[in-house]
Amino acid sequence: MSEILSAGSIEGVVRKDVPERVISRLPIYLQAVETIAAIGQTTVSSETLAAQSGVSPAILRKDLSQLGRSGRRGVGYSAQDLAATLRSFLGLDRAQNVAIIGAGRLGSALADYAGFQRRGLRLTAIFDSDEGKVGTTIGDLTVSAIADLATWADPIDLVVMAVPASAAPAAARIAAEAGVRGILNFAPTVLDTPETVRVQQVDLASELQVLAYYSALETATATPVEEHSN
Amino acid sequence: MSEILSAGSIEGVVRKDVPERVISRLPIYLQAVETIAAIGQTTVSSETLAAQSGVSPAILRKDLSQLGRSGRRGVGYSAQDLAATLRSFLGLDRAQNVAIIGAGRLGSALADYAGFQRRGLRLTAIFDSDEGKVGTTIGDLTVSAIADLATWADPIDLVVMAVPASAAPAAARIAAEAGVRGILNFAPTVLDTPETVRVQQVDLASELQVLAYYSALETATATPVEEHSN
DNA sequence: ACGTGTGAATGGATTCACAGCC
DNA sequence: GGCTGTGAATCCATTCACACGT
Numbered sequence: 001m002s003e004i005l006s007a008g009s010i011e012g013v014v015r016k017d018v019p020e021r022v023i024s025r026l027p028i029y030l031q032a033v034e035t036i037a038a039i040g041q042t043t044v045s046s047e048t049l050a051a052q053s054g055v056s057p058a059i060l061r062k063d064l065s066q067l068g069r070s071g072r073r074g075v076g077y078s079a080q081d082l083a084a085t086l087r088s089f090l091g092l093d094r095a096q097n098v099a100i101i102g103a104g105r106l107g108s109a110l111a112d113y114a115g116f117q118r119r120g121l122r123l124t125a126i127f128d129s130d131e132g133k134v135g136t137t138i139g140d141l142t143v144s145a146i147a148d149l150a151t152w153a154d155p156i157d158l159v160v161m162a163v164p165a166s167a168a169p170a171a172a173r174i175a176a177e178a179g180v181r182g183i184l185n186f187a188p189t190v191l192d193t194p195e196t197v198r199v200q201q202v203d204l205a206s207e208l209q210v211l212a213y214y215s216a217l218e219t220a221t222a223t224p225v226e227e228h229s230n
Numbered sequence: 231m232s233e234i235l236s237a238g239s240i241e242g243v244v245r246k247d248v249p250e251r252v253i254s255r256l257p258i259y260l261q262a263v264e265t266i267a268a269i270g271q272t273t274v275s276s277e278t279l280a281a282q283s284g285v286s287p288a289i290l291r292k293d294l295s296q297l298g299r300s301g302r303r304g305v306g307y308s309a310q311d312l313a314a315t316l317r318s319f320l321g322l323d324r325a326q327n328v329a330i331i332g333a334g335r336l337g338s339a340l341a342d343y344a345g346f347q348r349r350g351l352r353l354t355a356i357f358d359s360d361e362g363k364v365g366t367t368i369g370d371l372t373v374s375a376i377a378d379l380a381t382w383a384d385p386i387d388l389v390v391m392a393v394p395a396s397a398a399p400a401a402a403r404i405a406a407e408a409g410v411r412g413i414l415n416f417a418p419t420v421l422d423t424p425e426t427v428r429v430q431q432v433d434l435a436s437e438l439q440v441l442a443y444y445s446a447l448e449t450a451t452a453t454p455v456e457e458h459s460n
Numbered sequence: 461a462c463g464t465g466t467g468a469a470t471g472g473a474t475t476c477a478c479a480g481c482c
Numbered sequence: 483g484g485c486t487g488t489g490a491a492t493c494c495a496t497t498c499a500c501a502c503g504t
Contacts, residue, residue: 021495023443027436031418045463054420057463058497065465073464074504090439091446098438105339110434113336119435120442157445158438181448182441184434186343188261190284198444200437204340204414205349206257207430208328208388209320211412212350213253214428215387216321218411251473275485287485288475295487303486304482 022063023090028053029060030086031119037079045076092120097154099180101171102162103128103136103143106186110160111138124154129167146171149178161185172197252293253320258283259290260316261349267309275306322350327384329410331401332392333358333366333373336416340390341368354384359397376401379408391415402427 032052036044050060064070064077067089071077087093098121100107107126116123126138127146134145149156159175161168161183168187175183175197182198185191188206191199262282266274280290294300294307297319301307317323328351330337337356346353356368357376364375379386389405391398391413398417405413405427412428415421418436421429 019494024436024440026443027433027439030439031433031436047463052420056497059495061464062466062496069465071464072504073502074462076463090443091449092439092442096438096442096445105335106343109335109339113434116435119439121435121438158441160434160438181445182438184437184441190262190282196448198441200441202432202437203257203261204343204390205346205351206254206261207414207432208326208351208390208412209257209260209322209349210254211388211414211428211430212322212326213256213320215326215411218426219321249472277485286475289473291486292474292488299487301486302482303480304484306485 018066022066025053025055025059025063026086026090028055029063030083030090033077033079033083033086037083041079043076044079044082046071049077087120090120095120095122096157097122097124098158098160099123099125099127099149099152099156100160100162101127101146101149101175102167103130103133103138104162107160107162108138110162111141121158125149125152125156129163129171146174149174152178156180158182158184161187161191163187165189172199248296252296255283255285255289255293256316256320258285259293260313260320263307263309263313263316267313271309273306274309274312276301279307317350320350325350325352326387327352327354328388328390329353329355329357329379329382329386330390330392331357331376331379331405332397333360333363333368334392337390337392338368340392341371351388355379355382355386359393359401376404379404382408386410388412388414391417391421393417395419402429 029049032049033044036049036052046057046061046064050057053060061071064082067085070082070085098116100111100123103126107128111123111126123141126141126143127149128134128143129146131145133143136143156178157180159180159182161171163171165187168185168189168191172183172191172193176193180197182200183191183193184200184202186202186204188203190201193199259279262279263274266279266282276287276291280287283290291301294312297315300312300315328346330341330353333356337358341353341356353371356371356373357379358364358373359376361375363373366373386408387410389410389412391401393401395417398415398419398421402413402421402423406423410427412430413421413423414430414432416432416434418433420431423429
């Protein structure tokens with residue numbers, strides 16, 4: 001039934017309708033296969049790669065089969081080819097321009113942190129609304145006024161939002177108007193943006209609270225009765 | 231299969247077997263209902279709360295019904311009661327002790343960032359393996375040697391791991407041995423820990439790469455042939 | 461013989477729609 | 483009349499198991 005539903009073809013890679021769940025695992029596979037390639041391994045089996053990625057071999061094969069066939073039966077996947085396919089599929093072969101909004105402690109930390117460049121992303125600007133911070137430098141970037149984002153010369157694809165919750169909606173609106181395509185939001189606020197802008201939420205407290213639940217759960221169950229676990 | 235999945239009762243709140251998906255949404259509801267309560271609203275409907283949380287009303291009702299009934303038909307949910315129920319269910323009524331491992335830029339930023347205290351979490355320690363950093367202060371905490379974690383007096387429930395990928399596995403092992411129950415891992419590495427330690431992964435690059443996919447997808451479908459903008 | 465690719469089967473999660481209570 | 487709580491239906495995701503290429 002599912003023929004090709006939506007198809008933009010871009011540099012030879014056909015993008016079918018792939019569920020978000022699958023997409024969100026691809027960067028992990030990419031990370032894993034890159035480390036494997038770095039060790040000098042030329043091929044890798046679904047079993048090994050799945051273990052490195054923390055998923056089951058079956059789901060890894062099913063996921064990868066959706067990007068067009070990339071493995072060889074009886075052999076495995078070519079590490080080089082698979083990495084290239086994943087990068088291409090994720091749209092990383094021409095580096096995405098990333099800007100950070102918020103030059104506070106978190107923003108500056110994120111600017112350093114993570115091999116942006118090594119992972120197909122190019123950090124091109126940092127913005128802040130605080131006049132005092134504009135003009136200071138972080139790494140090799142100069143902080144710009146957030147108002148300048150609207151008329152920024154080099155088009156910005158993605159934004160990392162590292163501002164307080166109160167400032168986030170306004171910043172998001174400016175970003176959306178500037179044609180930004182995605183926002184990674186560290187502020188604990190649901191941003192409502194136009195359809196064209198995708199928002200990915202990262203909330204430190206929420207994630208810790210999930211862990212807190214399991215922590216408290218274990219404490220509670222550990223005490224009462226012995227549990228015949230396997 | 232396993233029938234007694236888990237049933238620890240803790241301060242009156244019965245913890246049934248609730249799927250992880252549901253658990254991961256509860257902190258968002260909590261955040262939303264707290265802001266609503268802060269404005270002085272005393273009750274809230276599933277429709278409003280769902281909109282604030284970015285989910286459908288149906289799923290919100292189903293989620294909340296799993297914590298025992300807490301809403302009134304024809305009226306909605308009491309903001310105060312619901313917040314209390316959620317906090318209790320998540321194990322936040324006695325604050326969880328949180329430690330940060332890694333006193334680099336990210337670690338120090340995270341130490342400031344987020345109203346830990348206000349959200350049921352108590353940041354009690356920061357560790358680093360760098361001798362040079364031990365003894366320095368961040369906020370009102372003094373950085374300790376990571377070796378001290380093993381014999382730390384005040385038991386630590388959760389750890390935020392803000393170290394380079396190469397240092398993460400060793401740090402995780404120390405944390406696990408110290409009886410830590412959960413790790414929020416900012417390093418792009420799959421940590422394999424004993425059953426007792428839950429790991430939640432936060433990978434900046436992966437999340438951006440997911441956004442990159444949709445960014446490139448839009449670009450491809452929106453401008454089929456022409457590619458040079460600006 | 462090995463390991464991918466994939467239909468079929470299973471298992472969950474979300475949505476629907478309405479009964480039941482305020 | 484309004485809004486929750488919840489079975490039933492639908493939709494989606496994962497696992498199984500094996501045919502097929504190398």
